[in-house]
Amino acid sequence: MGNLTRVGIAGTGSYLPKRAVPNKYFEDFIETSDEWIRQRTGIEERRWAGDDEPNSFMCTEAAKRALDDAGLQPSDVDCIVLGTVSPDRMLPAVSPQVQANLGIEKTGAFDVVAACNGFVTALNTAYALVASGTAKRVLAIGAERLSSFVDLQDRGSCILFGDGAGAAVVTPFDECQQGEILRTQLGTDGSGRDFIYMDAGGSTRPPTHDTIEAREHFIRVQGREVYRFAVSTMTQIVADMLEGYDRDELGMLVPHQVNQRIIDAAVERLGIPEEKVFVNIQKYGNTSAASVPIALDEANRGGKLPSGKLVVMCAFGAGLSWGGTLLRW
Numbered sequence: 001m002g003n004l005t006r007v008g009i010a011g012t013g014s015y016l017p018k019r020a021v022p023n024k025y026f027e028d029f030i031e032t033s034d035e036w037i038r039q040r041t042g043i044e045e046r047r048w049a050g051d052d053e054p055n056s057f058m059c060t061e062a063a064k065r066a067l068d069d070a071g072l073q074p075s076d077v078d079c080i081v082l083g084t085v086s087p088d089r090m091l092p093a094v095s096p097q098v099q100a101n102l103g104i105e106k107t108g109a110f111d112v113v114a115a116c117n118g119f120v121t122a123l124n125t126a127y128a129l130v131a132s133g134t135a136k137r138v139l140a141i142g143a144e145r146l147s148s149f150v151d152l153q154d155r156g157s158c159i160l161f162g163d164g165a166g167a168a169v170v171t172p173f174d175e176c177q178q179g180e181i182l183r184t185q186l187g188t189d190g191s192g193r194d195f196i197y198m199d200a201g202g203s204t205r206p207p208t209h210d211t212i213e214a215r216e217h218f219i220r221v222q223g224r225e226v227y228r229f230a231v232s233t234m235t236q237i238v239a240d241m242l243e244g245y246d247r248d249e250l251g252m253l254v255p256h257q258v259n260q261r262i263i264d265a266a267v268e269r270l271g272i273p274e275e276k277v278f279v280n281i282q283k284y285g286n287t288s289a290a291s292v293p294i295a296l297d298e299a300n301r302g303g304k305l306p307s308g309k310l311v312v313m314c315a316f317g318a319g320l321s322w323g324g325t326l327l328r329w
């Protein structure tokens with residue numbers, strides 16, 4: 001393989017479901033309150049997808065918007081890499097449906113399963129494909145419809161998650177002259193695999209009446225353990241991404257929207273000013289793989305990514321899995 005191609009982000013897009021679910025919604029059936037949820041998580045409402053908004057639909061809309069932003073056509077795309085843990089169906093992957101929806105005839109398309117780190121994993125994979133010359137224009141997508149898997153009897157987890165999708169078009173930097181990817185990181189610690197999990201539905205515990213009765217098809221979260229992991233991991237990823245750079249060069253940090261308190265604690269340790277941290281968790285909750293690309297798209301469209309400055313994305317979640325991307329916007 002020859003020299004690596006420089007790689008940039010040519011455009012971003014996102015899609016949020018129409019239905020907003022305020023914190024008060026949960027007060028009717030679990031012991032919780034709007035005040036508790038706001039104070040402990042920063043979430044005010046989240047979006048939950050309707051029957052007409054499957055995961056693949058949200059991905060397609062986000063992808064169309066990202067392609068528009070990049071000034072490209074679906075036919076320009078030669079690979080789709082899609083991070084999700086809530087596919088339309090267990091089989092096949094979501095990305096072939098997105099390819100069909102976009103009307104692209106021939107392209108590589110595959111899903112990656114990295115939970116809340118799904119988009120950063122997809123983006124870093126897209127980077128590697130373009131940098132190596134394996135693909136030229138890649139759609140990196142992060143999407144989730146976790147409302148289908150939350151247990152409305154479990155107050156420690158059902159209030160956290162929202163649905164949505166976000167996308168970025170990754171191309172050679174020469175073509176887009178924007179968002180050059182300078183550094184990537186992916187990490188895993190499988191010893192924490194039982195911090196966030198779904199017990200049944202996989203091949204070791206396929207669905208039975210018993211698994212359904214035992215409510216084993218819902219997401220379970222060890223909130224406190226994840227909290228500690230998230231603060232230290234976010235701090236470490238951002239420090240790694242910025243190593244060797246002057247901190248003043250940072251234009252915007254776009255973190256996984258996990259919990260306002262987790263973000264605040266990590267940012268305080270890092271000494272990054274509040275105005276350089278993009279947060280939209282109050283509107284959307286934790287949208288898992290969709291959280292970073294939705295935030296990136298809102299920051300981009302809102303003019304919050306200063307040209308020529310560094311942008312850091314970081315994500316972490318079930319696995320345990322984490323990732324970071326450093327860009328110069």
Ligand SMILES: CC(C)(COP(=O)(O)OP(=O)(O)OC[C@H]1O[C@@H](n2cnc3c(N)ncnc32)[C@H](O)[C@@H]1OP(=O)(O)O)[C@@H](O)C(=O)NCCC(=O)NCCS
Nearest residue numbers: 031032036040116155156159221223224226227258259317
């Ligand atoms: C879940 C989370 C919001 C809980 O906040 P916390 O401050 O850590 O709260 P704790 O877990 O210490 O629980 C404190 C009390 O609040 C209770 N509680 C939990 N959820 C509640 C809710 N929705 N409403 C009211 N009380 C709640 C707990 O039962 C506990 O009560 P107890 O002391 O009687 O046992 C927080 O830990 C978190 O955000 N963790 C990471 C979330 C995560 O895993 N995200 C997905 C992966 S990225």
